[in-house]
Amino acid sequence: MCGRYALTTTPDDVLNFVSVALVEDFPPRFNIAPTQPILVVMQSERPDPGSNLPDRRAFLARWGFIPGWAKDPKDLSLMINARAETAIGKASFRAAMRHRRILVPASGFYEWRRPEKSGEEKSQPYWIRPKKGGLIAFAGLMETYASADGSEIDTAAILTTAANRSLKRIHDRMPVVISQEDFTRWLDCRLQEPREVKDLMTAVDDDFFEAIPVSDSVNKVSNMGAELQLPADDVAPLPVLRPKPKPDDSQLSLF
Structure with a gap:
């Protein structure tokens, strides 16, 4: 899953990464939590004829998806994630x-490795970031919810998929990462139907991320400093990642 993440770069870096005309100024955020406003990028409905950039706009949305058909959000569970395998057909996200x-x-996300057996030590948080550094873009979904009093709020969820071999040592789910060269395909809802972007909703390569054990200070939403991403001391190493088994060529196939 993805329940905490960070965006610690400058607005100019975000602007250049996602190719939008304008990104409002914002401070580095080291501990972004559900229900907070998050920066999202969407295909623009009104292209700017004077711009050479793709038709995209950046804006803030509440992290916690509310389907348009919901009568009272208080009756719903907080939907911060959507499973990539079922989102196409699920009523909430269809x-x-x-x-x-x-x-x-x-800039990366946090994940907690749960104890394998009862009685073991408490969960260990990890700061998971691209090995090569820089920004990434999670795949997400947006819905504008209109309440009974006429007010509207933009809401969002992050898509997750089965974790790759490397991160499966920490958790069985991970956010879907869209490559920069696939931004246009993913955002183009007019020409690209859900089944045509299904291939994008998979895990990144095993060596894309690195996982750094950090202190449990990240557990508290009120802790928001850069020290949250400092490596923690005296943390047991993750289980060894064994190489993938090679196909057995010793026997001939009947087919």
């Missing part, structure tokens, strides 16, 4: 998958 796919810029 319309957004077809019409409102977004990107969520990030």
Whole structure:
């Protein structure tokens, strides 16, 4: 899953990464949590004829998806993630998958490795970031919820998929990362139907991320400093990642 992440770069870096005309100024955020406003990028409905950039706009949305058909959000569970394997057909996300796919810029995310057996030590948080550094973009979905009093709020969820071999040592789910060369395909809801971007909703390569054990200070939403990403001391190493087994060529196939 993805329940905490960070965006610690400058607005100019985000602007250049996602190719939008304008990104409002914002401070580095080292501990972004559910229900907070998050920066998202969406295909623009009104292209700027004077711009050479792709038709995209950046804006803030509440991290916690509310389907348009919901009568009272208080009756719903907080939907911060959507499973990539089922989002196309699930009632809560079907319309957004077809019409409102977004990107969520990030510097990385946090994940907790749970104890394998009862009685073991508490969960260990990890700061997971690209090995090569720089920004990434999570695949997301957006819905504008209109309440009974006429007010509207943009809401968002991050898509997750089965973790790759490397991160499976920490958790069985991970956010879907959209490559920069695939931004246009993912955001183009007019020409690209959900089934045509299904191939993008998979895990990144095993060596894309590095996982750094950090202190449990990140558990508290009120802790928001850069020290959250400092490596923690005296943390047991992750299980050894064994190489993938090679196909057995010793026996001939009947086919």
